[in-house]
Amino acid sequence: MKKKNFILIILDIVLINLAYILALYLRFDGNIPQLFMETYINNVIAISLIKIIVFYFFKLYKSIWKYASIDEMIDIVLASIVANALAMAYMTLTQVNMPRSIYLMAPILDMAFIGGIRFSYRALSRVKNGTPKNLVGCKRILIVGAGSAGAMIIKELRNHRTLRSIPVAILDDDLKKKDQNINGVPILGNRKDIPRICKEENIDEIIIAIPSANKKEIREIVNETRKTKCKTKIVPGMYELIDGQVSIKEIRDVEIEDLLGREEINLDMDEICGYIKNRRILVTGGGGSIGSELCRQIARFNPEELIILDIYENNAYDIQNELLRKYDDLNLKVIIASVRDKKRIDEIIEKEKPDVVFHAAAHKHVPLMENNPEEAIKNNVFGTLNLVQASDKYNVKKFVLISTDKAVNPTNIMGATKRICEKIIQSKNEESNTEFVAVRFGNVLGSNGSVIPLFKRQIAEGGPVTVTHEEVIRYFMTIPEACQLVLQAGSMAEGGEIFILDMGEPVKIIDLAKDLIRLSGFEPNVDIPIEITGLRPGEKLFEELLLDEEGISDTSHNKIFIGKPIFTDYNYLLKELEKLKDVTSTGDIRKIKQSIQNLVPTYKVYKQLDSSKKENKDSRKSINKIPTTSSLY
DSSP: OOHHHHHHHHHHHHHHHHHHHHHHHHHTTTOOOHHHHHHHHHHHHHHHHHHHHHHHHTTTTTSOGGGOOHHHHHHHHHHHHHHHHHHHHHHHHTTOOOOHHHHHHHHHHHHHHHHHHHHHHHHHHHHHHSSOSOOTTOEEEEEEOOSHHHHHHHHHHHHOGGGOEEEEEEEOSOGGGTTOEETTEEEEEOGGGHHHHHHHTTOOEEEEOOTTOOHHHHHHHHHHHTTSSOEEEEOOOGGGSGGGOOOGGGOEEOOHHHHHOOSOOOOOHHHHHHHHTTSEEEEETTTSHHHHHHHHHHHTTOOSEEEEEESOHHHHHHHHHHHHHHOTTOOEEEEEOOTTOHHHHHHHHHHHOOSEEEEOOOOOOHHHHHHOHHHHIIIIIIHHHHHHHHHHHTTOSEEEEEEEGGGSSOOSHHHHHHHHHHHHHHHHHTTOSSEEEEEEEOEEETOTTOHHHHHHHHHHTTOOEEESOTTOEEOEEEHHHHHHHHHHHHHHOOSSOEEEEOOOSOEEHHHHHHHHHHHTTOOBTTTBOEEEOOOOTTOOSSOOSOOTTTOOEEOSSTTEEEEOOOOOOHHHHHHHHHHHHHHHHHTOHHHHHHHHHHHOTTOOOOOOOOOOHHHHHHHHHHHTTSOIIIIIO
16 A cells, blocks of 8 residues: 555544544534543444545545545535435444434535645645746647536646646636636636737747537637637547546647638448448558548447458558457458459459458549549459449449549539549449449648648748649538538448538638648748749639539438439440540550540640639539539538
């Protein structure tokens, strides 16, 4: 037993006996009858033993009392009540008579003495260690949010002296809280007062402590913090916290995902479990950004076997090791293969017999595919065809294609090849027992090759940050959110659908660049220049999510919509694909693009755009065909 605990037990024995004697003293106005005093002395060992055992059971000797809070006080109250109830039961059973009022006064005095000795230790620790002795060099902290998270941050900052951070003020939008305080820290105003309070109080750092806040509220608060020169940090949303508990280690810098991401996705776990649990799941491109996150999400639902297929062994190796560390009982297999290899794909599907295939393997970089159209066609189009035909042949139950908004009215080779993939799955679905569906969404935050990692590298190098056009806008979604919605859409699939995910509000890329520069602690076009480089080949100002003729219908999930099938002639498609294969083998880019246009009439070579009003107006009209208030704009 630790020395401190031994001392605490001795103190408790003294205090609980002192409480009984004091209760007797108060009951008889200082003249304790000898009978009751002798009765108590004869039972003092039994009473002390009962109470110490109860205190031990309630873990009063395992708490670190210099961090004691309301939880520890509740434990003391409950322990005192239970201990005295058992002591009374013992004395009743042994027919020992004591005044009934003693049984009421004793627990109250126990609470006062037992709690008092412990919280006095915390008070002494607070006086001794709560504030750094030398305030020079300490960060002055402003906390936004006067709720439980804000109170916890104050406690954590005071308990971790090595951080040398002092909570100076709190802001909260609840007007009723103004001029009050939390643990001695005053509430001085609301979020609009951030610039003023930072200046008046010489604030060094701002912590946003509102885990329940939605993304719009976070953006508004961050907009106010930008008016200061203070570093801004944030407590993550409640769904990111372990058991909802806030601690110093959870506080992190504000990230672009906090500003662009949406609210936590509500998933129908039963529906997802219904087609993944105890099923054999194959993920192609399983080592990529989307594929690897799909594997992480799928592993949570206890598949019979998870099969990762990828041509790049390093990525596959990384996700394999990660999943095996997290899921000891996961039946995992990694296959290195190319979706281009028809014979190999046939062998894999026949041998592994997957119930569900998530097809995420694809070439996706627009400029690279413009310069290498043959590779885009071989991988995206014929790789998908190989998987679709093998899945049909060997009775895969469900096939989910990961598609892109660039497949809509494509202006680049990559988008056109993905539109062909959508046609393959929609037409094959008409004659197959396999349920073939596609899930279409926009840009994914932080994925390999996306704009955000590029901007971060450019900022780290001192700039410039390159933006292709001042008017370019894109839809963004976080990787986990995209994959969660893919899984949910898969559970809704009946065959032939193109599921369209709610991508939220479009974001100007130049605004995104400015946000990242500010979040990195710099001023756009002052510390880090922004350079306009011109649109790249095949790049649009605005991406779309829906073809004119597709129409859209709701689903049971408010972030998932369905575009109706518009192409179903599989045999015609096969003939055109044979022509495309022949043309692709020639390497003639002009003929390749002409062949693609025969397959995808909406495909056109996109000219370099200026920011003319007509171009912008036409593009915005295309976007606004998607529902606005309920979903996608």
